[in-house]
Amino acid sequence: MSSPASTPLPPPPVARPWSKTRVLGHVLMALWIVAGAALVYYLSLNVVSPFFLKYWPEYVHGFLITLKIVGASLLIGAALSLPIAIARSSKSRILNGVSYAYVYFFRGTPLLAQTFLIYYGAGSFRDALTDIGLWWFFRDATYCVIFAFALNTSAYQAEILRGSIENVPKGQWEGAEALGLSKPVIFFKIILPQALMVALRPYGNEIILMIKGSAIAAIVTIYDIMGETRRAYSRSYDFQAYIWAAVLYLFLVETLRRIWDKFEARLTRHLKR
Numbered sequence: 001m002s003s004p005a006s007t008p009l010p011p012p013p014v015a016r017p018w019s020k021t022r023v024l025g026h027v028l029m030a031l032w033i034v035a036g037a038a039l040v041y042y043l044s045l046n047v048v049s050p051f052f053l054k055y056w057p058e059y060v061h062g063f064l065i066t067l068k069i070v071g072a073s074l075l076i077g078a079a080l081s082l083p084i085a086i087a088r089s090s091k092s093r094i095l096n097g098v099s100y101a102y103v104y105f106f107r108g109t110p111l112l113a114q115t116f117l118i119y120y121g122a123g124s125f126r127d128a129l130t131d132i133g134l135w136w137f138f139r140d141a142t143y144c145v146i147f148a149f150a151l152n153t154s155a156y157q158a159e160i161l162r163g164s165i166e167n168v169p170k171g172q173w174e175g176a177e178a179l180g181l182s183k184p185v186i187f188f189k190i191i192l193p194q195a196l197m198v199a200l201r202p203y204g205n206e207i208i209l210m211i212k213g214s215a216i217a218a219i220v221t222i223y224d225i226m227g228e229t230r231r232a233y234s235r236s237y238d239f240q241a242y243i244w245a246a247v248l249y250l251f252l253v254e255t256l257r258r259i260w261d262k263f264e265a266r267l268t269r270h271l272k273r
Contacts, residue, residue, distance in 0.1 A: 043247065046240055055232045055241070062228035063248055069142070069224060070214050073149035074207060080150065081157035088162045099158070106155035112216050114152055119144040119220045145217045153210055160202040164195035197268060204260040208253050215249075225249065 016022070046052055087099035106114065122129060122138035129135040137143050168191050176186040218227035229245040232238075 039243070042240075043243070049240070051232075051236055051238050051240060052244070055228075055236075058223075058228040058232060059225065059244060059248060062223055062225040063252070065222065065227075066211070066214055066217075066224040066252070069146055069149065069217055069222070070207075070210050072146045073153055073214075074210060076146070076150035077153035077157050080154035081161055084154060084158035085161040085165065088158060089165060103155045103158055106152050107159070111148070111152050111213050112219070115145060115148040115216055115220060118148045141217075141220050141222055145220060145222055149210065149214070149217075153206060156206050156209075157203070160199050160206065161195065164199040164202075165191060167198050168194045200260075200264045200267065204257070204264070207256060207260070211253055211256065212249065 084099050084102060087095040088103065090096050090099075118138070119141060122144065126135055129138055137147075172190055172194070173186060176190050181190075214224060215226040217224050218230055221227070223231065225245055225248050229241050233241040
């Protein structure tokens with residue numbers, strides 16, 4: 001047996017070569033750090049500027065409107081997504097075909113076009129909508145935006161939910177049926193809770209996409225964050241109006257991301273043991 005003194009030492013670590021890709025990556029990272037520091041410095045100088053002191057109440061109002069629109073759209077979309085996902089998984093050709101066409105349309109066309117179609121297109125049917133008592137709904141820009149956003153996100157949420165349901169092993173169905181449980185009980189008590197666990201991360205991404213996509217509402221006279229930003233810029237011609245809007249969206253998205261990460265970690269803590 002060889003003595004410890006004769007055991008060969010491991011070779012010293014070799015430094016990674018500075019390739020062009022590595023140099024470019026470090027340069028880009030340095031530029032991002034400099035740009036971030038410059039932005040923080042710029043905002044710190046303008047936090048007591050006349051523009052900020054004049055328009056911050058409008059930005060707060062737009063922030064609350066954005067939360068209202070996104071929150072209502074997501075809740076309505078979640079309620080719609082469940083029957084759509086069930087229909088997409090149905091063996092009925094009619095239900096499957098109708099739900100597929102719905103998802104295909106709202107996922108395949110721009111949200112901006114859908115919003116314009118509902119908001120401006122409803123005016124072409126004003127007499128018919130008045131006769132059935134729905135014109136009060138479609139003449140309001142806020143209701144039209146929430147309606148359009150809800151239809152759009154329900155299509156995405158339905159696909160997320162459908163994929164998550166199909167991800168649950170079929171043995172769960174077979175085992176529950178062997179116990180004599182009915183299909184509704186199996187679905188709502190066993191399959192759906194497991195599917196929602198799988199869907200947590202995609203749902204978080206969809207919420208973030210809806211927050212950023214909600215800026216479209218400003219085009220149809222909704223004074224959300226972007227709407228208040230456009231109004232402030234049209235009055236002041238100060239470019240920092242859009243910088244503050246970007247900061248608000250970044251704050252909203254980052255706050256939601258951290259809350260969602262903690263929410264997901266809390267619900268899936270048993271899977272990490």
